[in-house]
Each structure stands twice: as structure tokens, then as C-alpha cells.
Amino acid sequence: MRRQASPAMKRFLLAGTAALLLAVSPTSGQAQVTAFKQAVAESVSGDEAVAAFYRDRSFEPLWTGADETHRARRAALLEALGTASLHGLPAARFDPSRLMAEMRAARTSRDRGLLDVTLTEAYLEFARTLGSGALDPSRVDSDLKRERVTRDPAELLAAVEEGDPRAVFRTLAPQSREYVRLMREKMRFERMVSRGGWGPAVPSGKMERGATGDGVVALRDRLIAMGYLAPTVTATYDRKMEAAVETLQADHGLAIDGIAGGATLSAINVSAEERLQQILVAMERERWLNRPEGLDGRHIKVNLPEFKARIYDGETLTFETRAVIGSDEGGRRTPEFSDEMDHMVINPAWYVPRSIIRNEYLPQLRRNPYAVSHLQIINSRGQVVNRSRGFGSNFPYSMRQPPGPNNALGKVKFMFPNKYNIYLHDTPTKHLFDRDRRAYSHGCIRLGDPFGFAHALLARQTSDPEGFFQERLRYGNEARVNLEQPVPVHLIYRTAFTQAKGRVQFRDDIYGRDARIWAALDRAGVALGRGES
Known part of the structure; x- marks a missing residue:
């Protein structure tokens, strides 16, 4: 998704470019060239991939040159960083105004060398986060046995060095159709939230075709706000309302019976803000799965x-x-x-896992050696054990069905x-x-x-x-x-996923993992965008 630089950003870019030009004036001489390269070499000494990249280019600038190529790279980077919130990333982590302030403050060749490395680091961090996620999954939940797969820094640096920078930035996010559709749903739900969400919750109870009363009116209004029912003034649970409930049930993995009961009303009463959180978590998960x-x-x-x-x-x-x-x-x-x-x-x-033997079958065998008779007890030589001897605290056997x-x-x-x-x-x-x-x-x-x-x-x-x-x-x-x-x-x-055609689907957070991921994203600075009303 391409975003044009704002007028303020363009002014910052012009000011930063002017400051950078001061560092390469004709009076600078060899001393400034040496100061630039020395600053770069010192800054990259702790990162071998970045250091190798600058060594290969003789410590020449990647971002801070005065020509059109360097200006285009800077503009593309700052524009891309400004889209962090569109991807559900922590916007403060990639605030372009900080980099623009450093550009304006760069007066010497050494300043420019330090700035060049700072821009490179910002680019690589943004590329890693956008492509592989803002969080380390294993630190959020011990059952997330997933490692983020990140692109090679040398590959990323070569791409921005050799290619159209805006085209390069468009390749950093996951390219799957699912990610694109999730982004679209994110913006749609942001607009809903900015307009006040879906209104009051529906009272608990059970409603089906033919029902009337305040609960039916509340259900009607909620279904209209959620986009499941065309605007109507009916106060009766009619066939159209029943069909709307059936569609909602299908979108939430519920039994499709057209009856607004416990599970259905629970799904209906989840707020637009909570659904937006699920979509943001799904986008983060899609980044974790962004594998080559x-x-x-x-x-x-x-x-x-x-x-x-x-x-x-x-x-x-x-x-x-x-x-x-x-x-x-x-x-x-x-x-x-x-x-x-x-x-x-x-x-x-079936070779019974040791945990099941220990926690479920062994207590039964100690009480009755002939329990769970559908399972064979096998010794280390693969022989079936005679159960008549009983089993004490030591159980050096496996079990097999x-x-x-x-x-x-x-x-x-x-x-x-x-x-x-x-x-x-x-x-x-x-x-x-x-x-x-x-x-x-x-x-x-x-x-x-x-x-x-x-x-x-x-x-x-x-x-x-x-x-x-x-x-x-x-x-x-x-x-x-x-x-x-x-x-x-x-x-x-x-718990949130899309379809090629149709509405976004939602499911329950059965293990509570999404709640933990959202809490971690919230701590990292991911905000619920308010969209455009």
C-alpha cells in the first residue's frame, strides 16, 4: 500500500538534504571523507552483516548522499516507516520524525556517517518487524513453538542498494492474500470503531422466529450495525432476522439453527474493538508464518x-x-x-506416551496389574511382560496397543x-x-x-x-x-481469518493465546487505530 509523503515530511526531507549537502561542500576535502568513513566503521563494528555490506562498498553512503538516488531512498524509508500503524505495528518504534530530526541536525561529515548507519539500522529493523513480527512468539506463550524466520540482512541491503526503493518496501510485508485481506478488514473495523462500534449489547436469553419485545429490538439493531441485516423497523423476530442470525452463526463457527441463544449472543456481544484486536493478532501471526x-x-x-x-x-x-x-x-x-x-x-x-503412562495408566496398574488389558506392556527387549508379578514404584516398560x-x-x-x-x-x-x-x-x-x-x-x-x-x-x-x-x-x-469471498471469520480463543499476544502487542505500543469516519 503506497502512501504519499505529507507536506510536513517533504519539508523535513528538504531541510535534511540541505544539512547533508553542507557536509560535502568543496571545502570539506579528504578529512571529511575520512571522518565519514571512520564514523561508519565505528558504528557498524558490532554487526558483522552490516559491517560487511559497508566494507564491500568502501564505506560509501547508502542513504545520505546528495544525489537523487539517495534522496529517493531516504524518502522511501521515511514514507514506509510512517505506515507502521497501517500494519498493526508499534508506530512509536518507527517514528520517522525522529530520523528527520537527526537529518536536520547532521552538520558534519562524522554526523552524516553516523546518520547513514542509523538509517540502515532503522531500515533493517522495520524490514524484520514487518516481515517476521513485532514479538518473539516463544516469549509470549510456551506453547508457541515458532521461530521468526527473518530475511538475510545482506539480501535486504542489496535490494535497497540496487532496486527501486519504493518497490523494495512493498515487498517487505507478507505477500499472502490472507495478509492483504486482513489489512483490508483492519481498516474496515477501524472505521466501525471510530463510529462508535455496534451499539448496546443484546440482553441474555433465547430468541427465535416469532419472538417480540425489547430483546428482539436490541438484536435487530445490533445485526444492522454489524452488517448482517438490512435497515428495518420490525420489532418481530422474522425470517429475515433468522437468516441474518444463521449467517452470523456460520461466520463464527456455531451451530446454524437461526436461534439467538447463549453461544450466539456471546458472539454477537463481542465488541468491534475486541474483533479489531483479533485481526491485529492475526496479522502478527501471519508475519510469523511469512516463510520463504x-x-x-x-x-x-x-x-x-x-x-x-x-x-x-x-x-x-x-x-x-x-x-x-x-x-x-x-x-x-x-x-x-x-x-x-x-x-x-x-x-x-499406538505406543503410549510416557506422560500418559505415568499420569493415567500406572496408577491403575498398581491397583490392578490386569487393568487396561487392551494395552501390551513391553520390556526393553520388545517382549510382552507377564502382569502376574504386579508393578511397584519402578516401571521400566513401555505400553503398546x-x-x-x-x-x-x-x-x-x-x-x-x-x-x-x-x-x-x-x-x-x-x-x-x-x-x-x-x-x-x-x-x-x-x-x-x-x-x-x-x-x-x-x-x-x-x-x-x-x-x-x-x-x-x-x-x-x-x-x-x-x-x-x-x-x-x-x-x-x-481466531480471525478471511475468505476469498465473504466475511471475515471469527472463532473463540480456546487456549487464551490471542489474549496474551494482544497484551504483549499492547505493551509494545500497538494501538487500536481509529480509521476515518
Whole structure:
């Protein structure tokens, strides 16, 4: 998004350029050149990438020269820094007026050398933040197992040195369609907030078609303000109001019944300000996922608060299914991270995680050695242990459930080996997929249509994926099937996300992670913009 320099900014630029020109007057001589280069060399000594860049250009200026090329770079940088709030970044961190003041104050060649490095550092910090996020995810929540992937400083510096600076700045933010749509929604919600939001909350209770009264009028006004209902003076819960509620329910992942009850009214009564916060958090999360690999080709995304798993080819949706995720209890919440799926196992055995053995099964075995009889107890040599001896405080064994119709992993699991022991799998407890809120597992992700998921993955490497899968399924034994090309997997957490067509979608913050991220963004200086009324 391009923003023109304001008149005040243009005046600052002219004043700064005039000051910079003083430092290269004909009377300066070699001493000023040496002072400039010495100042640059001293300033970059602690950053090897920046130091190497300036060494390669013999410590010549990148920003502070007097010609049109340098003026264009300075203007592009200051204009870009002025857009920080448009991206939901801390505006004070990138205040262009501070740099313009330093430009006006630069009187000597040494001042100009120090300023050149300051502008370079401002550029690199802005590029890192806009491209990879304002926060370190792991410091916000221990279950955010995601590291920010930043662009190489040498690459960023070469780009602004060699290319059109405004074009370079346009490439710094995530280029995904999702990010662009989130920015658009951010501006739309800012306008709503500036106009007072959606008005009074709707009283609690239950309303359905045919209802009348003050609650229906409050619901009507709220739906109109939110854009779900055309302006009307009706005081009766009619079919149009019912249809508006159904659309809202679909946009919030609720059961679609047209009845304004508990969960629906809770969603309706979330303020526009809170929804704007969710969008700002989603933009930060999109920056965390702004990776050079893994999103252009085939990849898998599991959006935890949406309880959905999807396969994409580029930005085209290839397959989706419902999912069950970890319950909202200590140690069971599904973490967020990215990895690569490299194989599936058909007819898998379940090797019980040590934490489940310790916390759930071992207490039962100490009371009754024949408890949980559907599980085998295995020693270090792979032999089944005789349970008649009982089990004391020492339990040097593993536990395994053989393949079968009641196996906890169902009939197939999808592996992207990781240190968190998280994977995708089938399950015999199919009834959970009928629920709107599906957080019940120990942390792994159960799929509603695992066979369809397998067929979609195998379609890349066999002409008959269903036949290939069913043949191995009929054998009944464990069968590992390698994916000829590993598929990136991204476990994400989006309570606000967009659609190519349609309204922005919202979901509950089931683990409270978005609340923690927003609190951190707020502390960092991210403000709720007020838009234009």
C-alpha cells in the first residue's frame, strides 16, 4: 500500500538534504571523507552483516548522499516507516520524525556517517518487524513453538542498494492474500470503531422466529450495525432476522439453527474493538508464518480454534476435514509449530506416551496389574511382560496397543516427526466430530475424514490412491508409506481469518493465546487505530 509523503515530511526531507549537502561542500576535502568513513566503521563494528555490506562498498553512503538516488531512498524509508500503524505495528518504534530530526541536525561529515548507519539500522529493523513480527512468539506463550524466520540482512541491503526503493518496501510485508485481506478488514473495523462500534449489547436469553419485545429490538439493531441485516423497523423476530442470525452463526463457527441463544449472543456481544484486536493478532501471526518455503507449493494447515485441517496447493484449497485438537488442560494443549510430513502409517500400533503412562495408566496398574488389558506392556527387549508379578514404584516398560478396530489411532496416522510427539491420526471416537467445540485429545490432532486425507496426499504419487490405500488397509499389519515429496505442516492458531469471498471469520480463543499476544502487542505500543469516519 503506497502512501504519499505529507507536506510536513517533504519539508523535513528538504531541510535534511540541505544539512547533508553542507557536509560535502568543496571545502570539506579528504578529512571529511575520512571522518565519514571512520564514523561508519565505528558504528557498524558490532554487526558483522552490516559491517560487511559497508566494507564491500568502501564505506560509501547508502542513504545520505546528495544525489537523487539517495534522496529517493531516504524518502522511501521515511514514507514506509510512517505506515507502521497501517500494519498493526508499534508506530512509536518507527517514528520517522525522529530520523528527520537527526537529518536536520547532521552538520558534519562524522554526523552524516553516523546518520547513514542509523538509517540502515532503522531500515533493517522495520524490514524484520514487518516481515517476521513485532514479538518473539516463544516469549509470549510456551506453547508457541515458532521461530521468526527473518530475511538475510545482506539480501535486504542489496535490494535497497540496487532496486527501486519504493518497490523494495512493498515487498517487505507478507505477500499472502490472507495478509492483504486482513489489512483490508483492519481498516474496515477501524472505521466501525471510530463510529462508535455496534451499539448496546443484546440482553441474555433465547430468541427465535416469532419472538417480540425489547430483546428482539436490541438484536435487530445490533445485526444492522454489524452488517448482517438490512435497515428495518420490525420489532418481530422474522425470517429475515433468522437468516441474518444463521449467517452470523456460520461466520463464527456455531451451530446454524437461526436461534439467538447463549453461544450466539456471546458472539454477537463481542465488541468491534475486541474483533479489531483479533485481526491485529492475526496479522502478527501471519508475519510469523511469512516463510520463504512451505507456502508456495503443497502444504497442510491445521487451524486449531477452527478445528479444521486442510491441504493446500499454493493458495488453492485441495482438501479439508474437521479436526479434534488437544483439550484446554495443562500439558494437553496442542502446540503451534511447523514441520514436514514425510510418511503415513496404515494400521498403526499406538505406543503410549510416557506422560500418559505415568499420569493415567500406572496408577491403575498398581491397583490392578490386569487393568487396561487392551494395552501390551513391553520390556526393553520388545517382549510382552507377564502382569502376574504386579508393578511397584519402578516401571521400566513401555505400553503398546496393537493395530485393530479399537486402536486409539484408528486405521492411519500421518507423521511429521517432531520433538513434541504431535501427529495427525484417525480415531474410533467419531461422535466428537459432530460437536462445534472439539478440544478433547491429549494434544495430537484427530481427523474426521482420515481416509480422504490419505487419498489426497497419495494422489501425487499413484494413479489409484484409494485402491493403493485400501489394499494395505486390508492386510491388517502396520504398513509405512513414505511420501515421495515431504509436505510442510503448519499448526496455526487463528481466531480471525478471511475468505476469498465473504466475511471475515471469527472463532473463540480456546487456549487464551490471542489474549496474551494482544497484551504483549499492547505493551509494545500497538494501538487500536481509529480509521476515518
